[in-house]
Amino acid sequence: MDKRVLLLGDNNSFMVGAIEKELVNAHFNVVRAETSHESIEQIRELPELFIMFLEREYDKDDENDETNLRFLNSLIKDDMNRLLYLIGNSKEVESLKFAINEDNISGVFKRPINIKNLTIVLEEVMDKRNKLEEKKRILVCDDDGTMLRTMKGWLEEKYQVFMVNSGMNAITFLATNKVDLILLDYEMPVISGAKVYEMIKSEKDTANIPVMFLTSKSDKESVMEVLSLKPKPEAYLLKSQSKETVIENIDKFFAKHDKEIADKINKAL
Incomplete structure (x- = not known):
């Protein structure tokens, strides 16, 4: 994660300007926008880190408030790697929860705010994200939000x-991001896991990405249906399996995969 930040708030606000200045001094690349879908849609490439400065309470009966907040909520929901931090008092924060799911809020900074402390916290968030870049990258695709978080x-x-929470979001994500493994839900609405798998394997840039299927069905017919796909998927993981079993399967896959690559390199030397 780079140090790009989307700062949402009134462009004429003194405090929003002060926050931007402090973030820039801390070497963040700040992108400004009003808290409206029209303003946000003008940004070609959205950062992963959103900071929203609240200066009033939102009204669920106000059509503009509802439209803008639900749009923001959808941006976070559709890309669960995005983080949304709020700056405001308790009533202001509570007032927007009719449209923004609490699960989509990564943190709240209460006003009055110490801007220097804000930048310190955000830098820690960025550092943690950057350290993750050294780890293997796994994309989990499932329409069940609880399963994704688990x-x-x-x-x-x-x-x-x-x-990602749908097959099309997986395809869109893979168009601009590299991963080492995909965990793909077999039973999804609109586009099934099997169809998503076919789309992944038919594209040159994604064909070689290993895929493991996630499913709740353990009967022989369902297992054979998954394993009959061409090319054969790497594994078939049951959603009912324990944490230890799932991690063990993935660890073994990467150990075997890395050894095969090392062997190929050694043979080529």
């Missing part, structure tokens, strides 16, 4: 985990 919680100590 897998992330299980794997993030050892691996860098990215999450």
Whole structure:
């Protein structure tokens, strides 16, 4: 994660300007936008880190408030690697929860705020993200948000985990991001896991990415259906399996995969 930040708030606000200045002094690349879908949509490439400065309470009966907040919520929901931090008092923060899910809020800084402490916390967040770059990268694709968060919680100590909640979001993510393994839900609405797998394997840039399927079905017919796919997927993981079993399967896969690559390099020398 680079040090790009999307700072949301009134462009005429003195405090928003002061926060921007402090972030720039701390070598953050600050992108400014009003808290509206029109303003945010003007940004070609959104940062992963969002900071929203609240200066009033939001009204659930106000059409503009609802539209803008639900748009922001969708940006975080559709790319679970994005982080949203809020700056405001308790009532202001509470007022937007009718449109922004609490699970999509990474943290809250209460006003009055110490801007220097804000930059320190954000730098720590960035440092943790940057350290993850040294780890193997795993993309988890599942339409169940609880399952996504469970897998992330299980794997993030050892691996860098990215999450998407649909097959099309997986394809979009892979168009601009490299991963070492995909954990793919077999049963998803709109586009099935099998169809997503076919799309991944049909594209030159993604065809060689290993894929393990996640499924809740353990009957022989379902297992054979998954394993009959061409090319054969790396594994078939049950969602009911324990954390230890899932991690063991992934660890063994990477150990074997890395050994095969090392052997090929040694033979070529």
